[in-house]
Amino acid sequence: MHTVKAIYPGTFDPLTNGHLDLIARGSKIVDELVVAILRNSEKSPLFSVDERVEMITEATAEFGNVTVATFDGLLVDFCRQQEAKAVLRGIRAISDYEYEFQMAMMNRKLDPELETLFMMPAEKYTYVSSRLIKSVFQLGGDVSSLVPPMVVERLKVKTAG
């Protein structure tokens, strides 16, 4: 049988409803979807890798074909190790395109067998990014309709201390 396993890589610091929307869409078109958190990100994250794994695991528990993993080094190597044929990425607006195009082409250069699948999240999340969520929350803004409730709770704990 021909099954498709895809990796949805990212920083997820933190998970947003936009990410979740993409996971829901992706999980409908591939057989197995692995949400993969980059461990050695150059960005200095607010949440530890373990905290992000916990949040994503809880938020994706309802999907029978979604798992959570972490990776270091090249994405193409992780995909090979996972025997995944595709990478899933979201494109919100034209501004995402250039960066995504470069990454997809570089990954294709590194592994011509690996395909990148692009999906668009729901329009209501097109302006949502982890970076904006953190900055708006830290300035006292309400982000409760843009991230899962457990992420709001974790943001409160993080910024209280």
Ligand code: PNS
């Ligand atoms: O959510 P992000 O931060 O936009 O995700 C970026 C990510 C993790 C997908 C990207 O930085 C990545 O794949 N890093 C792993 C290193 C790698 O493979 N680099 C070459 C690909 S261009």
